[in-house]
Amino acid sequence: MTNRKLGRGVAVVGAGMSRFGAFPDKTTRDLFVEAFRELCASMDKGLDPKEIEAIYIGNASSDLFEGQSHTAPLMTSWVGLAPRPATRVEDACASSGVALRQGILAIASGLYDIVLVGGIEKMTALPIEKVTDALTTAGDTLYEIPAGFTFPGYFAAMATAYMHRYDATPETLMRVGIKNHENGALNDKAQFGQRIADIMQARRASAAKKGLPVPDWKDEMEFLHDDRVNPLIAWPLRLFDCSPVSDGASAVLLVREDIARRFTDVPVYIIGSGQASDGGLSDRRDLTTLPVARLAAQQAYAMAGVQPTDIQVAEVHDCFTIAEIIATEDLGLFAPGHGGRAAQVGDTARTGSRPINPSGGLKAKGHPVGATGVAQVIEIWKQLRGSAGARQLPGDIRLGLTHNLGGSGQTCVVHIFERR
Amino acid sequence: MWENEFTYAVYSKFLAEHKLMGTRCRRDGRIYFPPRPIAPETLCDDMEWVELAGQGKLVAFTIVYVGTSAMSAAGYSRQNPYCVGIVELVEGPKISAQILNVDVTRPEQIKIGMPLRVQFVERGEGEAKKTHVVFVPA
Numbered sequence: 001m002t003n004r005k006l007g008r009g010v011a012v013v014g015a016g017m018s019r020f021g022a023f024p025d026k027t028t029r030d031l032f033v034e035a036f037r038e039l040c041a042s043m044d045k046g047l048d049p050k051e052i053e054a055i056y057i058g059n060a061s062s063d064l065f066e067g068q069s070h071t072a073p074l075m076t077s078w079v080g081l082a083p084r085p086a087t088r089v090e091d092a093c094a095s096s097g098v099a100l101r102q103g104i105l106a107i108a109s110g111l112y113d114i115v116l117v118g119g120i121e122k123m124t125a126l127p128i129e130k131v132t133d134a135l136t137t138a139g140d141t142l143y144e145i146p147a148g149f150t151f152p153g154y155f156a157a158m159a160t161a162y163m164h165r166y167d168a169t170p171e172t173l174m175r176v177g178i179k180n181h182e183n184g185a186l187n188d189k190a191q192f193g194q195r196i197a198d199i200m201q202a203r204r205a206s207a208a209k210k211g212l213p214v215p216d217w218k219d220e221m222e223f224l225h226d227d228r229v230n231p232l233i234a235w236p237l238r239l240f241d242c243s244p245v246s247d248g249a250s251a252v253l254l255v256r257e258d259i260a261r262r263f264t265d266v267p268v269y270i271i272g273s274g275q276a277s278d279g280g281l282s283d284r285r286d287l288t289t290l291p292v293a294r295l296a297a298q299q300a301y302a303m304a305g306v307q308p309t310d311i312q313v314a315e316v317h318d319c320f321t322i323a324e325i326i327a328t329e330d331l332g333l334f335a336p337g338h339g340g341r342a343a344q345v346g347d348t349a350r351t352g353s354r355p356i357n358p359s360g361g362l363k364a365k366g367h368p369v370g371a372t373g374v375a376q377v378i379e380i381w382k383q384l385r386g387s388a389g390a391r392q393l394p395g396d397i398r399l400g401l402t403h404n405l406g407g408s409g410q411t412c413v414v415h416i417f418e419r420r
Numbered sequence: 421m422w423e424n425e426f427t428y429a430v431y432s433k434f435l436a437e438h439k440l441m442g443t444r445c446r447r448d449g450r451i452y453f454p455p456r457p458i459a460p461e462t463l464c465d466d467m468e469w470v471e472l473a474g475q476g477k478l479v480a481f482t483i484v485y486v487g488t489s490a491m492s493a494a495g496y497s498r499q500n501p502y503c504v505g506i507v508e509l510v511e512g513p514k515i516s517a518q519i520l521n522v523d524v525t526r527p528e529q530i531k532i533g534m535p536l537r538v539q540f541v542e543r544g545e546g547e548a549k550k551t552h553v554v555f556v557p558a
Contacts (some may be wrong), residue, residue, distance in 0.1 A: 129489050136488055140516075142428050143454040146552065147516040148484055148491050148504035156482035157506055164532040231498070235483035235527045280454075282506045282514040287480045 003302045006108035009257030011267035012417070014043045015378040020248035020366030021191040022124040028062060028071065029078045031249035031371075032120050036079045039116075039251045044264035047253065049079070053112040055086040056103045058096025058119040059370040064134035065123050075118060090370075092138035093319060095119065096250065097373025097404030097413035101273055103254045113259060118251040119375065121368035131245050135369075138407040140280035152242055154281050154408040155320040156234035161287035162322060163236070166337035170236040174224045175343040176321040177240045180357055183350060184364025186391035191246055191366030196220045203229060241321040243361075248368035250375040268381050272306070272416030274299025281408040292412035293330035293403060300401070300414040301332075308332030311416070312397050313383050314354075315376035317405035318361040324348075327403050328356055331414070350393055358383060358391050373404035373413065384419040426457035426467055434469070435551045438540045442513060444470040453513035473510055474538030475558065478531070481505030483524045494543055503527075507536050507555050521556040 016038025018031040040047055057072040068074070076086035089099035096119025103117040123131055136145045139154065149157075162168055177196070184190040185198065194202070200215075200223045207214045217223040224230050230238045253263075260267035276295035278284070284291065301307065308331060316331070318324035325339035333354055334342050342348050348356040359365045359379035362372060380400035382388040400417045422430050426443055431454075434441040444451045445459035446466040453472065458465045484491070485501045496502045503519040520539065522530050535558040544550050 128486070129492065132486060133489050140454075144516040145488065146490065146550075148487060148496075148502055148518045149516055150484055150486065150488055152486070153482045153484045153504055156484075157480035157504075160482060160532065161480040232483070232485045232501075234485065235501075237482075280516070282516045283454075284514075287506065 004299070005303060006104065006273070008108045008110060010104045010107045010254050010270045011257050011260035012252050012270065012377065012381050013255050013260055013263035013267050014039045014047060014253035015251070015381045016040070016042055017189055017250040017371070017375050017378050018248050019189050020246050020368060020375070023247045024124070026122075026247065028066065028068075028120040028122045028249065029074065031122065031247060032075045032118060032251070033078055035118060035249040035251040039253060043253070044266070045262065047263065049081065051114050052081055052084060052116050052253070053114050054084055054106055055081060055116045055118070056089055056099040056106070057086065058089050058099035058373055060090060060092050060095045060121060061134050061137065061369070062120070062122065064137065065121065065126060071120065075120060081116070091411040092406035093317065093367070093369040094373055094404045094406030094411040094413050095370040097376070097402065097415070098275065098411065100252070100374060100377060100415065101275055101413055104270055104273055107254055107256055113256040115254045116251060117254060117374060118249065119371035119373055120249045121370040122247045123245045123368060124247050128245070144280050144282060150234060151408070152234035152237050152320065155322050156237045157281065158287050158326065159236055159322040162326065165288050166340065168325075168340040171221060172340035172344055173236065173241050173321040173325070174221065176318065176324045177224070177363055178220050179343055179349055180318060180361040180363040183358050183391060184360025186389070187360045187365055190360045190364050191244055192360070192364045196223065196240070237320055237322070243319045243363050243367035246366035246368040248366055248371045248375070250371045250378055252374055252377055252381070266385050266419065268384050269418045269420060270415055271418045272300035272304030272414070274303070275411070275413045278410050280410070288326065289336065290326060290330055290405070290409035290412060292409055293327060293405065293414070296412040296414040297331045297403070300416050304416040304418075306399065306416060310399055311401045312395070312399050313358060313380065313393055314356050314401040314403065315359060315361070315379050316356055316403040317372070318357060318363050319367060319405065321363070323405065324356065324361065327405070331401065331403055350391060355393055358388065358393060373402070376402040376404060377415065377417070380417050384417060423469060426455055426469070431455050435540070435553065438551070440472045440474050440538055440553055441469050442472050442511065443467045451511045451513060453509065453515050476507040476509040476515070476536055476555070478519070478534045478536055479506050479508045479514065480532065481519060481530060483527050503530065505555070515553065518552065518554045519556070520554050
């Protein structure tokens with residue numbers, strides 16, 4: 001593979017996001033305005049929004065979720081930035097990760113110096129069956145979806161292939177969820193800001209208050225095995241193996257590397273970018289790995305000139321617990337078959353040797369699909385700048401990575417970030 | 421000649437006759453499913469239709485409790501979940517299909533590697549009638 005470099009360096013100098021969750025009174029415009037306002041407030045040396053030259057918005061399916069297409073010009077107008085060129089990017093759940101890459105390329109090309117990249121999705125207005133149908137449009141609707149696949153179904157099938165090949169069980173998957181809820185509990189933007197233990201306590205208290213028998217789960221595993229509170233969605237995946245249906249928006253400001261210090265003394269440089277694509281799930285030779293993730297990671301590592309062992313923190317696309325395990329292996333952070341064990345023994349915890357998803361991941365933070373890729377970048381931006389608050393990782397964190405997946409693994413985009 | 425059109429419409433026409441078809445690259449003989457008009461391995465578009473034997477083995481599966489609205493309309497629900505899997509065909513390619521005649525209440529009894537064979541199931545009425553490919557234990 002040829003080692004490609006960007007024509008000009010690019011840095012992230014500002015970031016903001018809405019809370020993630022279910023917000024019946026907010027549209028994507030409201031959420032994007034929230035994210036944009038927080039971005040403006042995050043600018044260490046201020047920002048004159050008039051300086052922004054172009055806007056790229058990741059959005060998977062406002063068409064189906066809200067009956068609104070053509071969202072990029074609307075978002076741009078709503079934050080007062082029309083008539084600047086606005087482009088919507090759609091690659092399913094990788095939409096804003098790919099939008100970020102488009103923003104990077106726009107600056108690297110020499111066309112722009114200052115670019116706003118956002119992500120939006122409002123999913124909770126539809127009943128769950130309609131949400132399921134809308135999401136399945138990102139699969140292969142001719143040859144796979146009619147067979148009965150859903151998105152949890154796709155990843156559940158990968159989980160059965162993984163469990164068959166390696167020493168993993170449904171409990172291995174549950175450990176990922178427990179860990180991500182631990183992290184999400186420290187994130188005030190998270191949809192589920194509660195540890196599993198807190199959720200158990202709340203359920204017990206609620207039962208006692210209603211005069212119902214109080215459940216006597218002895219630990220988190222017993223709770224997660226209880227069909228009443230953690231029903232099967234697509235065996236072996238249960239409710240707590242799945243990221244939620246969410247509303248939310250995210251935004252980052254990209255600038256040409258050599259003007260970054262005009263905006264902040266602590267820019268976060270984008271030193272690696274990779275992207276790959278693929279056909280449907282049944283097209284793949286091996287169902288325990290995603291070729292797109294391996295290829296995107298190889299490109300990003302080569303551009304950055306770093307190794308997987310150099311990465312100090314990663315935000316990966318845990319749309320389902322199994323997806324985090326496979327992602328960490330595809331990225332080379334763990335050997336094939338070892339990603340599950342890593343979660344089990346605590347290697348991927350915030351205090352572990354290789355922290356994964358300190359934000360709580362898609363599982364606990366929430367997964368408004370089009371907003372997710374940029375939200376991952378925001379967490380890395382915070383961790384590298386030492387501004388992640390209660391969930392700040394210990395030590396001098398200088399190198400981080402994001403891994404954003406689309407569909408069943410038809411798209412993957414990987415970025416590597418550095419604080420110098 | 422529709423035989424030389426490698427489209428979903430032609431695939432569906434074969435399927436209605438209970439023929440499971442893939443395409444074969446005339447350059448290297450590799451067989452593709454879904455039927456592709458251009459072979460990714462050779463980037464060759466000299467293809468021909470080939471009928472698949474409809475035999476293979478299970479390589480991945482799941483039991484779906486929250487299905488699509490199409491599967492709900494076919495009578496599936498949380499109380500009546502269904503099995504969907506990926507079958508590696510004897511010709512090489514893989515296919516996604518519903519797996520029937522397995523005990524969905526005991527997923528641990530459904531074995532990866534088990535031999536399967538194709539069946540054709542009609543769903544819907546009149547204009548909406550459609551042939552679906554399903555697999556059952558061989």
